[in-house]
Amino acid sequence: MIIRSAEFEISAVRPNQWPEGGLPEFAFIGRSNVGKSTLLNRLLGRKNLARTSGQPGKTRQINFFAINKLFRFVDLPGYGYAAVSKTQRAQFAEMIDKYLTEREPLVRIVQLVDIRHEPSKDDISVHEGLRGLDVPLMVIATKMDKISKSKVDSHVKVIRKALQTDVQIYPVSAENRVGLDVIWERFENDMAP
Numbered sequence: 001m002i003i004r005s006a007e008f009e010i011s012a013v014r015p016n017q018w019p020e021g022g023l024p025e026f027a028f029i030g031r032s033n034v035g036k037s038t039l040l041n042r043l044l045g046r047k048n049l050a051r052t053s054g055q056p057g058k059t060r061q062i063n064f065f066a067i068n069k070l071f072r073f074v075d076l077p078g079y080g081y082a083a084v085s086k087t088q089r090a091q092f093a094e095m096i097d098k099y100l101t102e103r104e105p106l107v108r109i110v111q112l113v114d115i116r117h118e119p120s121k122d123d124i125s126v127h128e129g130l131r132g133l134d135v136p137l138m139v140i141a142t143k144m145d146k147i148s149k150s151k152v153d154s155h156v157k158v159i160r161k162a163l164q165t166d167v168q169i170y171p172v173s174a175e176n177r178v179g180l181d182v183i184w185e186r187f188e189n190d191m192a193p
């Protein structure tokens, strides 16, 4: 995919702020600090479009980006951040849930997990919820460069088992730009007529 334009549109806190128009949307969700912003920036070849969270959990809105005026990346708030109150958590959960269940142009959900660790309780329950939706789902296992190549397959197996899932799991390293082409191929397929 050649990225001709990548524009930040809006940080939405309410559904009436979601951008209009029927561009297909790819939504990204993951625990704070999983490497979501880094991956988005790498996929788009931009240095700092999605803000990397020096302070995890700080990004609490739904961020919309228009790419090539053809499709959108939607950056959902990171979950599992301990310093957030229960009420706030419930508010994010409700907002995310509303987006995922009601947003008509949503063509794919991408859940990110850290390839180094067994999925957390939050990862597992989020995955279960996402599988119950009628939207194609995939998992990206981030920070592949942090483990040795020979361990990648076994870590992917551990993730698959914990999530109890048969969706595809793609190991990537945003740091080393490994695995990104396959992701783009999938996205292009999702948009194919």
Ligand code: GDP
Residues within 6 Å of the ligand: 030, 031, 032, 033, 034, 035, 036, 037, 038, 039, 051, 052, 053, 054, 056, 057, 078, 142, 143, 144, 145, 146, 172, 173, 174, 175, 176
């Ligand atoms: P977010 O909270 O999910 O948006 O996470 P960030 O993108 O801010 O990344 C969290 C931390 O992980 C940062 O210190 C990143 O530099 C680091 N990180 C992200 N992706 C990778 C990767 O592919 N490899 C390595 N080694 N570190 C990464």
